[in-house]
Amino acid sequence: MTPVLTFHGAAECVTGSCMLLETDQGRFLIDCGMFQGPKTLKALNYEPFPFDASSIDAVFLTHAHIDHSGLLPKLVRAGYRGPIHATRGTRDLCEVMLADAAEIQESEVRHLNRRNARRNIRTVEPIYTTADVDPTLRLFETVKFREPFLAAPGLEVTYWPAGHLLGAASIEMHVADGGDGVRLLFSGDLGSGRQPFLPAPDGPTAVDHVVLESTYGDRERIDPDLDVRREALAEELRLAKAAGGPLLMPTFAVGRAQELILDLLAVMDARPELAGEIFLDSPLAIEATEVFLRRGWNPDTLDNPYASLRTAPRLHHLMRPQESDGLERLRDWHVILAGSGMCDAGRIRRHLKRLLWRKETTVLITGFQAAGTLGRYLLEGRSMIRIQGEDIHVGARIRSLDSYSGHADATGLVDWLGARAPVAGHVLLDHGEPGALAALAARLETSGYRTLSPAIDQAFALSKTGAEPVRPGSGR
Incomplete structure (x- = not known):
């Protein structure tokens, strides 16, 4: 059969990455991520999968971030028993991230059900629980970068460094389909290649189709060198300290937290007048740091920067x-890093409820904020936000630094794609909001690429030279 690729997530949105590839060799998932953002999008996490989990032969995981890995325990709970292929770094990070995600779901469902009981609304069940995590981890099979392996008869797979996160990969698949077969490349999330902590993104050349992430497809970012980045952070510390209150940093616990702490320590060592205590209020970030200490060796720099x-x-x-509650007693200058990075879960919400109304507080946002998230509302300048059913006035200074993003900007995406040339077929754009998708598509088409922006649940038949829509999107 002609390979068929269906986009079950990260289609016209940034989260929920999940693609189903159906071939003569079997049925395979690339990622199985959780939807994040507005409630209407997160509600998709509770729906049944739009495919039979027990019919999937293998999962290929690009990296550990929850919007790419977060529904794996749900998949196992639904009957999946095949291998989950991932790099060692991704597997080790998933060990702590999936357990944390399960605990958050259990906690949030408990709080929600208490509120529902008071309102006489039916209770809900968590998407999965901590009991589902260990059976999921037992299915992981680790792979090495740049070493092809036969995942099934007629399906050769190679993982390439993506430079986005420890262990993050782009995945090349060579599907036997008569003649030379079809070569597919899934970018996963791509880094800028200008960070000192991760290897530069890489990949093969001369592929037939590329699935390309588009998170920053509509913008250019300044990716400064490390000294310039730390200078910008130092200025934010100076302004926050002068405001008279603490600096609160909503932080992605895996990757971003570790880089921020390294920079904070370097700035405080170089400028003693800015020195203060740094509180990492995130069990996930603390456990993930141990993974970075074990697995953070960068082959490009020949050291472990962590x-x-x-x-x-x-x-x-x-x-x-x-210990988190004890921070309420602090009055001296200090910095708090807490998850989640988009302010949608975790301990950051407790600190925002406590500090957001105070004009001397500074909130510094350092990563992409998806539409509908609390972090996005703060960046948009809302004067009142709701946290766990309570309205909070925004009196704090809301600041942002864009130099910590783990994603390539529009030029970086185009350059990475150009290095994969020639692309015989289509570039299928995912993992982007509509504006980013449209901007990147226009840019690529002026360079001669043929692009498609799939809708959720839309399917394409992949020949060597073209991607033909065979099922429309479902409108989920």
């Missing part, structure tokens, strides 16, 4: 909720 995090007297790890 090694200094092992001994940092100014850095305090807060594992227990009681």
Whole structure:
């Protein structure tokens, strides 16, 4: 049969990455991620999969971020028993991230059901629980970068560094389909290639179709070198300290938190007048840091840039909720990093409820904020937001630094794609909001590429030279 690729997530939105590839060799998933953002989007996480989980032969995971891996335990709960192929770094990060995601779901459902009981609304069940995580981890099979392996008869797979996160990969698939077969490349999330902490994105040349992420497809970002980035962070610290209150940093716990702490420590060492205590209030980030210490070796720089995090007297790890609550008593200058990075879950919401109304507080946002998230509302300048059913006035200074994003900008995406040339067939754009998709498509088409922007659940038959729509989107 002609390979058929269906987009079950990250279609016309940034989260929920999940693609189903159907071939003569079997049925395969690329990613199985959780939807994040507005409630209407997150509601999709609770719906049954639009495919039979037990019929999937293998999963190929690009990286550990929850919008790419977060529904794997649900998949196993629904009957999946095949292998989950991932790099060692991705597997180790998933061990802590999936357990954390399960705990968050259980906690949030408990709070929600208490509210529902008071309103006489039916209770809900978590998408999955901590009991589903270990069976999922047992299915992981680790792979090495740049080493092709036969995932099934007639299906050769190669993982390439994506430079987005520890262990993150682009995935090349060579599907036997008569003649030379069809060569597919799934970009996953791509880094800028200008970060000192991760290897540069790489990949093969001369592929037939590319599925390309489009998160920053409509914008250019300044990706400064490390010294310039730290200078910008130092200025934010100076302004926050002068405002008279704490600096609160909503932080993506895996990757972003570790880089931010390294930069904070470097700035405070170089400028003692800005020095203060740093509180990492995220059990997930603390556990993930141990993975970075074990697995963070960068082959491009021949060192582990995270090694200094092992001994940092100014850095305090807060594992227990009681330790987090104790921050209320602090009055001196200090910095708090807490998840989640888009302010949609985790301990950051507790700190925002406590501090957001105070004019001396500074909130510094350092990553992409999806539409409908609390972090996006803050960036948009809303004067009142709702957290866990309570309306909070925004009196704090809301600041942002775009130099910490783990995603390539529009030029970076085009350059990465250009290095994969020639592309015989189509470039299918996913993992982007509509404006980003349209802007990147226009840019690529002026360079001679043929692009498609799939709708959710839309399917395409992939010949060597073209992607033909065979099923429309479902409108889920």
